[in-house]
Amino acid sequence: MEFQFLGTSSGTPSKSRNVTALALRSLGAARAARHWSLIDCGEGTQHRILRAPWSLHDLHAVFITHMHGDHCYGLPGLLASAGMMNRTAPLTLVGPAPLRPFLEGVMATTELGLPFALDFVDVENLADADVLPDLAVRATKLSHRIPCWAYSFTEKAVERRLDTARLAAGGVPRGEAWGELQRGRPVVLDDGRVLQPEDWLQPGRKPRKIIVGGDNDSPALLVDEARDAEVLIHEATYTEDVLQKVGPGPQHSSARMTALAAGEAGVPNLVLTHFSPRYQEGEGAPSMRDIENEARAVYGGQLFLARDFDRYQLGRDGQLSLISGRSA
Amino acid sequence: MEFQFLGTSSGTPSKSRNVTALALRSLGAARAARHWSLIDCGEGTQHRILRAPWSLHDLHAVFITHMHGDHCYGLPGLLASAGMMNRTAPLTLVGPAPLRPFLEGVMATTELGLPFALDFVDVENLADADVLPDLAVRATKLSHRIPCWAYSFTEKAVERRLDTARLAAGGVPRGEAWGELQRGRPVVLDDGRVLQPEDWLQPGRKPRKIIVGGDNDSPALLVDEARDAEVLIHEATYTEDVLQKVGPGPQHSSARMTALAAGEAGVPNLVLTHFSPRYQEGEGAPSMRDIENEARAVYGGQLFLARDFDRYQLGRDGQLSLISGRSA
Numbered sequence: 001m002e003f004q005f006l007g008t009s010s011g012t013p014s015k016s017r018n019v020t021a022l023a024l025r026s027l028g029a030a031r032a033a034r035h036w037s038l039i040d041c042g043e044g045t046q047h048r049i050l051r052a053p054w055s056l057h058d059l060h061a062v063f064i065t066h067m068h069g070d071h072c073y074g075l076p077g078l079l080a081s082a083g084m085m086n087r088t089a090p091l092t093l094v095g096p097a098p099l100r101p102f103l104e105g106v107m108a109t110t111e112l113g114l115p116f117a118l119d120f121v122d123v124e125n126l127a128d129a130d131v132l133p134d135l136a137v138r139a140t141k142l143s144h145r146i147p148c149w150a151y152s153f154t155e156k157a158v159e160r161r162l163d164t165a166r167l168a169a170g171g172v173p174r175g176e177a178w179g180e181l182q183r184g185r186p187v188v189l190d191d192g193r194v195l196q197p198e199d200w201l202q203p204g205r206k207p208r209k210i211i212v213g214g215d216n217d218s219p220a221l222l223v224d225e226a227r228d229a230e231v232l233i234h235e236a237t238y239t240e241d242v243l244q245k246v247g248p249g250p251q252h253s254s255a256r257m258t259a260l261a262a263g264e265a266g267v268p269n270l271v272l273t274h275f276s277p278r279y280q281e282g283e284g285a286p287s288m289r290d291i292e293n294e295a296r297a298v299y300g301g302q303l304f305l306a307r308d309f310d311r312y313q314l315g316r317d318g319q320l321s322l323i324s325g326r327s328a
Numbered sequence: 329m330e331f332q333f334l335g336t337s338s339g340t341p342s343k344s345r346n347v348t349a350l351a352l353r354s355l356g357a358a359r360a361a362r363h364w365s366l367i368d369c370g371e372g373t374q375h376r377i378l379r380a381p382w383s384l385h386d387l388h389a390v391f392i393t394h395m396h397g398d399h400c401y402g403l404p405g406l407l408a409s410a411g412m413m414n415r416t417a418p419l420t421l422v423g424p425a426p427l428r429p430f431l432e433g434v435m436a437t438t439e440l441g442l443p444f445a446l447d448f449v450d451v452e453n454l455a456d457a458d459v460l461p462d463l464a465v466r467a468t469k470l471s472h473r474i475p476c477w478a479y480s481f482t483e484k485a486v487e488r489r490l491d492t493a494r495l496a497a498g499g500v501p502r503g504e505a506w507g508e509l510q511r512g513r514p515v516v517l518d519d520g521r522v523l524q525p526e527d528w529l530q531p532g533r534k535p536r537k538i539i540v541g542g543d544n545d546s547p548a549l550l551v552d553e554a555r556d557a558e559v560l561i562h563e564a565t566y567t568e569d570v571l572q573k574v575g576p577g578p579q580h581s582s583a584r585m586t587a588l589a590a591g592e593a594g595v596p597n598l599v600l601t602h603f604s605p606r607y608q609e610g611e612g613a614p615s616m617r618d619i620e621n622e623a624r625a626v627y628g629g630q631l632f633l634a635r636d637f638d639r640y641q642l643g644r645d646g647q648l649s650l651i652s653g654r655s656a
Contacts, residue, residue: 050343068438076397111474145439
C-alpha cells in the first residue's frame with residue numbers, strides 16, 4: 001500500500017504546504033493497481049496532482065472527512081478538469097450528507113456538466129457500500145465543530161501460500177489441482193474428493209490497515225479502531241502551549257494528545273499532519289521541531305511529520321517507509 | 329494604474345500557468361492607493377496571492393466575468409482565508425446573477441461564516457452602483473456559452489495644474505488662494521470676488537482606461553468600448569488553425585480575431601491571455617510563439633502575451649510597461 005500527501009496545512013495554504021489532501025492506493029491486486037483514492041480535497045489539490053504521479057482517469061473514489069472548505073473546496077475544480085480530460089468512468093464520492101448539495105449547487109450555478117457519473121455515498125451508510133475493490137473502508141466518527149470522520153482502509157484479501165506438507169500427506173497430486181487451490185478455486189479430484197481451498201492454504205498474513213483521520217479534538221476516539229492498524233495518520237494542528245492559548249473553540253488536537261492516543265492503541269507508525277501555518281519549517285519560533293519533540297516525548301513508535309509530496313510505502317511486513325517527494 | 333496576472337491558462341491549470349485571475353489598482357488617489365480589485369478568481373488564486381504583493385485585507389472588490397469554474401472556483405477559499413485573517417471590511421462582489429446563489433450555497437453547505445459583509449452587485453445593475461472610489465467601472469456584454477462580460481476601469485479624477493498665467497492676469501494673489509483652487513475648493517477674495525476652481529485650472533489629461541475581457545468569441549463587441557482605452561486585456565485561447573479544428577462550440581477567440589478587433593479600435597496596447605494549455609512555452613508545437621506571430625501579423629500596436637505574475641504599469645502618459653514578475 002502507498003500514500004502521498006498532497007496538502008498538510010490547516011485552514012489556509014502556506015508557500016510550502018497546501019490545505020488537506022491525501023492520495024492512497026493498494027499495490028496488491030493487479031486489476032486495481034492503478035486505481036487510487038483521494039482522502040479530502042482542499043483547494044489546489046488538482047494543482048498538486050499536476051506535480052505528482054496520479055492520474056484523474058484512475059481516481060476511483062474520493063472520501064471527504066468533513067465539509068470545512070480547506071478539506072473540500074478543491075473538489076469542483078478537480079471534477080471539472082477530469083471532465084475536460086474526457087474521463088468517462090463513474091466516480092464514487094463518500095462524505096457527510098452536505099457533500100451532495102454542495103457539489104450539486106456548484107454544478108448548477110456554474111453550469112458544470114460532467115461526462116461521467118457521480119455516485120454519492122453518505123458516510124453514515126458506508127457500512128452498506130462496497131466502495132473499493134481491494135480495500136475495506138470503515139468510518140469512525142470524530143469530534144469537531146461540524147460532523148467529521150476518520151476513514152480506515154484494510155486490505156480485503158492477502159496472498160496465501162499452499163500448505164504443501166498437508167497436500168502431500170493428503171495424497172493430492174501436484175500440478176493443476178495445486179494451482180487451482182492456490183488461485184482460491186475448489187477442485188474435484190479423480191477419486192471424487194472435493195477440495196475447498198480454505199482447507200489447503202496456510203493462514204494468511206495480517207491484512208494491512210491504514211487510518212486517515214479528519215479534524216478532531218479527541219484522538220482517543222480512534223484508539224479502538226487503531227489497535228490492529230499499522231499506520232495512523234492524524235492531525236496535530238498545534239503544540240500544547242499554542243492549544244492552550246487558542247482555546248478549545250477550533251476543536252483541534254495537539255501533538256501530545258495525538259501521540260498519547262497512538263501510544264495507547266499501540267499503533268507502530270504515526271504520521272502527523274494538518275499543521276497550523278504558524279509553525280516554521282526552519283529555525284523560527286514556533287517551529288515544526290516543537291511539534292516533533294512534543295510527540296516524541298510520549299510516543300515510542302515510528303514517528304513522521306508529513307510534508308507536501310511525501311510518499312510512503314507500507315510493505316507486506318508492516319514496515320512503513322518514506323520513499324520520495326515530488327515527481328516533477 | 330497597475331495590474332498583475334495571477335492566472336493566464338484557459339480551462340485547467342498547467343505547471344506554469346494557473347486559471348484566470350487578475351489584480352488591478354489605481355495608484356492615483358492616496359486614500360485608495362492600497363485598495364485593489366480582483367477580476368476573476370479561478371481555483372488557486374489565493375495561492376498565487378501568497379507569492380505576490382497583494383493583501384486580502386486591502387481587496388476592495390471582486391469582479392467575475394462569468395460563472396465558469398476556471399474563473400470563480402477560487403472565490404470560496406479566498407473569502408475563507410480572508411476571514412481567518414480577521415478581515416472586517418465589507419467586500420463588494422460584482423458578477424452575473426448566479427454568483428450570489430453559488431457563494432451562498434457553498435457557504436451554507438460548508439458552514440462558512442465570514443467576519444465581514446459581502447455586498448453583491450449584479451453586473452446588469454453595475455451602471456447604478458458606485459463600486460470603486462477611484463475608478464469608474466462599466467460592463468460590456470460579450471458572446472460566450474454562458475452570460476459573460478468585460479469590465480472597463482477608467483480613472484474618475486485626474487490631477488490638474490493651475491492656469492498660472494490666467495491667475496496672474498486676473499490679479500489673483502499668490503498664496504493661500506492658489507492652493508485652495510489647486511485643491512479644488514472655491515475661494516472668496518478680499519475684493520469679494522468668488523473664484524470657482526474649474527475656471528482657473530488647466531484642462532486635465534485624458535483619464536486612463538483599461539478593459540479586461542472575459543471569455544468571448546466576438547472580440548469585435550469591444551471595439552466601441554476600446555476606442556478611448558489605453559489597454560485591452562483579452563483572451564486569445566487558440567491560434568486560427570486550432571480554432572478551426574476545435575470548432576465554434578467552446579466560443580473562444582483566436583489570436584488573430586482579438587488582434588484584428590484591437591487594431592480596429594486603435595487601442596495602443598493589447599495584452600493577450602487565457603491560453604489553451606496545449607501551447608508550449610518552449611520550442612514544442614504548438615507554441616506560444618505561434619499565438620504571438622499570428623497576432624503581430626495583423627496588429628501594429630504594443631503587443632504582450634501575459635504570463636503568471638507579470639506586473640504592468642500604465643503611466644500617466646498612457647505608456648504601458650512590464651515591470652516585474654513574482655515577488656517571492
